[in-house]
Amino acid sequence: MEQLPYSEKVMDHFKNPRNVGEIPDANGIGNVGNPICGDVMRMYLKIEDSIIVDAKFKTFGCGAAISTSSMVTEMVKGKTIEEALKISNRAVAEALGGLPPVKMHCSVLAEEALRSALADYYKRQSKEPPFELKEHTHPEH
Numbered sequence: 001m002e003q004l005p006y007s008e009k010v011m012d013h014f015k016n017p018r019n020v021g022e023i024p025d026a027n028g029i030g031n032v033g034n035p036i037c038g039d040v041m042r043m044y045l046k047i048e049d050s051i052i053v054d055a056k057f058k059t060f061g062c063g064a065a066i067s068t069s070s071m072v073t074e075m076v077k078g079k080t081i082e083e084a085l086k087i088s089n090r091a092v093a094e095a096l097g098g099l100p101p102v103k104m105h106c107s108v109l110a111e112e113a114l115r116s117a118l119a120d121y122y123k124r125q126s127k128e129p130p131f132e133l134k135e136h137t138h139p140e141h
C-alpha cells in the first residue's frame, strides 16, 4: 500500500498530542462528529474576559483528527474569541505542515469543534453567537 505523505509535525502531534483531556470548569464545550467516518471530537474551552485561557480536547478518531485537534488547541490558547474565529481548518493544516488532500476533512472537524465550543460559550450566557455554525459538509470525502 502506498504511504500517505504525513509531515513530521502531523506525526509529532499524533504521537504526542498536546492538551488531551477535559477542563472540569470549562465554560465552552463543543461536540462534533463526522457521520461518514464516525470520528468524534470534543473540545473544552476556558474563557476569561473574552480570552481563551485554556483549551483541551478528546478525540476518538483518525491520526489526522488527533493531530489537528492538538494543533488547534495550541493555536487558540491566549487568543481572543474574535481571533480564534479566524482560525480556519486550512490554517490548522498549514500549521501542521500540510495534510494529504484525502485528510483535509479531518481538519474541518477541528475547526467545527472550536466553533461549536465557542457557540456553547455564548449559549451559556444566553447570548446568540455572533457567527454561523456551518452545517457539516464533506466535500473532500
Ligand code: FES
Binding pocket: 034, 037, 038, 039, 061, 062, 063, 064, 065, 103, 105, 106, 109
Ligand atoms: S477520517 Fe474521520 S476525521 Fe479523519
